[in-house]
Amino acid sequence: MKLGYPCINRSIGCAANRKFRLASYSEDKLVDTVTNNLDCMHKILKYNLDYDLFFFRLSSDTVPFASHPICDFDWVDHFRSELHEIGRFIIGNDMRISMHPDQFILLNSPDEGITQRSIAELEYHCKLLDAMGLDSTAKVQIHAGGVYKDRELAVERFVERYESLDSGLRKRLVVENDDRLYSLRDCLLINELCGIPVLFDSFHHECLNNRESFSSAMGDAASTWGKGDGVPMIDYSNQQPGARKGKHATSLDIGHFRDFLEEVREFDLDIMLEIKDKEKSALEAIVIMKELGLA
């Protein structure tokens, strides 16, 4: 099992997700920002290696506005060697990488324009991973999307659009159960219809489910991952005490995490820890995993 955290490291004093306002866009600013972001990304990955954290989610802001019409800069070419070097570091150290575009990426929107912009954004994500030389085990996770007053039709649109994507995108995409609209069962249905692997989010599952236990849910999700997809990824988080249901915790609930691991320990998984204090909780979690002989 590998363990990781998303996008941001608060210990090392740099940010790999720096961006700027669209109104102040310039090519110089883009180059400066991406230079910073890639440099910091590399530093974070080195930190992760030092602490046995072999899973990391790259920020969608690595190349700001990459899929926006304003950006006609060939950043893949310009940053070819930096991207390649980071890719070599990742592969050489047997690290796992994911990305997770924001919630307005909607393959199943009835609005064709929204879908087209979403696809452009997915293309950017895949282009970044491609430029690093990462294989199809580096995943881009999305949600199923909206319901639009007709769930069946919305699922149909998702499947149709997924099938129309070119294989370079399809090989990286996975669909994640969310906490309000599409449960694990809904995602498994989508998988049956088009084959997209299902990324299990344990916290969303706690918010929205059909009474499946963690281990049975995990088994179902894991069975949707094929050979080229690598070890199944999952998202783990826990509830912030006293807050609205579905609010991600500030810090790791160690007892909950240990119980969760005990329940899914029969599976080989890579776990993304979606806790607000990022690497701090990851460092606590890796201790637990080692205690249980899982890392």
Place this chain on the structure above:
DNA sequence: CCATGTCAAGGTCAC
């Protein structure tokens, strides 16, 4: 320098 408003992008739900 600090505080507060704002930011490319949508959807849902309450009223």
Place this chain on the structure above:
DNA sequence: GTGACCTTGACATGG
């Protein structure tokens, strides 16, 4: 039909 809320950190502006 309109507006609040979701959720998020960091940019940007104004005092």
